[in-house]
Amino acid sequence: MFSRLIFYFASPMRLHALAGRLVRPLLWLALALALPGLWLALVVTPADAVQGEGYRLLYVHVPAAWMSMFVYLLMAFWSFVGLVWHTRASAMLAHALAPTGAVFALLSLVTGAFWGQPMWGTWWVWDARLSSSLLLFFLYLGYLALLRANEDSARADRACAVLALLGAVNLPVIYFSVRWWNTLHQGASLSPGKASMAPEMLTALLLMIGAAWAYTAATAFKRVQLIIAEREAQARWLQQLQDDLNQSDDGGAALPAADLEASRA
Amino acid sequence: MPDAFSSFLTPWWPDVAAFLRMGKHGLYVWPTLAICAVALAGEWLLLMQRERRLKSSDGRGAGENLR
Numbered sequence: 001m002f003s004r005l006i007f008y009f010a011s012p013m014r015l016h017a018l019a020g021r022l023v024r025p026l027l028w029l030a031l032a033l034a035l036p037g038l039w040l041a042l043v044v045t046p047a048d049a050v051q052g053e054g055y056r057l058l059y060v061h062v063p064a065a066w067m068s069m070f071v072y073l074l075m076a077f078w079s080f081v082g083l084v085w086h087t088r089a090s091a092m093l094a095h096a097l098a099p100t101g102a103v104f105a106l107l108s109l110v111t112g113a114f115w116g117q118p119m120w121g122t123w124w125v126w127d128a129r130l131s132s133s134l135l136l137f138f139l140y141l142g143y144l145a146l147l148r149a150n151e152d153s154a155r156a157d158r159a160c161a162v163l164a165l166l167g168a169v170n171l172p173v174i175y176f177s178v179r180w181w182n183t184l185h186q187g188a189s190l191s192p193g194k195a196s197m198a199p200e201m202l203t204a205l206l207l208m209i210g211a212a213w214a215y216t217a218a219t220a221f222k223r224v225q226l227i228i229a230e231r232e233a234q235a236r237w238l239q240q241l242q243d244d245l246n247q248s249d250d251g252g253a254a255l256p257a258a259d260l261e262a263s264r265a
Numbered sequence: 266m267p268d269a270f271s272s273f274l275t276p277w278w279p280d281v282a283a284f285l286r287m288g289k290h291g292l293y294v295w296p297t298l299a300i301c302a303v304a305l306a307g308e309w310l311l312l313m314q315r316e317r318r319l320k321s322s323d324g325r326g327a328g329e330n331l332r
Binding site for chain 1: 272273275276277284287288289290291293294296297298300301304305308309312315316319
């Protein structure tokens, strides 16, 4: 079932149509989750007994840190699919995810530093969790640099896929670093089956994590649409879609044409 | 149930100044939230810019002969 879906949307035309449908609903979903999440995080939940009000950084730091890792995992997955089955859309999806992952990796480091200063008395320390998170950010930068350095898109896809797969080794190191080594960073607030926090704090955190997921999906789908438009500029289906968009003031009216093309394929 | 609902509408702070101060951590919490908002909004601004560039160049020079 899952592999059928992957191969169905391996066609850039189908992926473009799917992305066009999902971007707006996902953005609205992100907003619908973030607003109550922020309300609970900033207004309702009480101060932490140990960390005071500064613990509220958790509601942005944890989603950013999680997304930086999940996005890389997804990139590695699509890179693997692209390398093995030579599906063009897989590489495009990985490329679309990379900048968002880099943003979340940077936000994870910055929000962590702002949390570290009042709690630990330092903005930065070279412990295992922080260093491996910094390495993840550099991996994202390396991926993006490699993508831009290659004029030949097929070559760029392969090089980026190899880097994404090699860099995935860093993910378990980040996740387990607080267990494997004695680090300044605290242990996981959430782990499978248990949460070391009050229910309203957990609700706020889950809402913010959900918002980060929806934002990431919306952004990646929007970017993959642009990547497809740039790479498939000569494709007839895309030119037909652009003609529809040009003829219609309402961008949404062009979607059925894309569907029609997809059904013909 | 009404108690549970009203607890979701009751702020923890006694006044707005205390909310902004957040103990002594307001100096860390608010800039962090601002940085996150600017980063995410900035990402979308760049995406919109890229889309505008793509539309203005029309992106179909290579395909003109194929039509």
